[in-house]
Amino acid sequence: GVEPTFAAAKLGAELEVLDARIRELHRHASDLGDTLCSHAQKVTDVAAEHTNKFQALEGRLDEMHRQHAGLSAEVGAQGRRLLEAATQQTARSEAIDGRLRGLHLHAENLGSDLGVRLKRLQEQVTQQAAALGALDVQCADWGRQARHGGDVTARCQALSEELQR
Structure with missing residues (x-):
């Protein structure tokens, strides 16, 4: 008994440690996403x-083009390439x-899902602990009944011996 x-108490303690770790990882993932x-x-x-x-x-390059048509064409092309790259x-x-926002949302959803699963697991452990407690009470009751049955047998035997005398 x-x-x-x-074992149930030990499992409960381990679940509490796991729950704390999951919350810590969720906070870390959230902080990382924010960063x-x-x-x-x-x-x-x-x-x-x-x-x-x-x-x-590019505006200034157009002005240079009016002043230096040949050089300005080259500089304008470079400016457009830079603008396209930017x-x-x-x-x-x-x-x-x-993508980072999506990852952040996914991390939040994962943390929430893990929290729900952990809560269900804790409820199951609590129910199992209650069932084990009820079983302990039943076993103790059966033990008392067995001891009482032994006392009755001894009394009947003593009474039988007295009647034979």
Whole structure:
């Protein structure tokens, strides 16, 4: 009777440790997601700033084109390539940001799902511990009944011996 109760208590303690670890991992995943989203936003901001600078540069290059037609054509082409690269970098940054948001949401959902499963497991352990407690009470009752039956047998035997005398 004592060993199953002890095993159930030990399992309960292990589940509490596991629950604390899951909450810690969920907090860590959430913090990591927030940090990654913040970095992605900074990259997006820098790319947008570069895009604005490159657009301003292209305007100045057009002015240079009026002054130096041959040289300006080359510089304008370079400016457009830089603007295209900056635009592509902005698109990549936005895509990374979207993926990071998705990962963050997935981590939150996973943490929530693990919490629900752990709660169910804890409820099962509690029910099993209650059943083991009821079994302990029944065993103790059976033990008392067995001792009482032994006392009755001894009394009947003593009475039988007295009657034979």
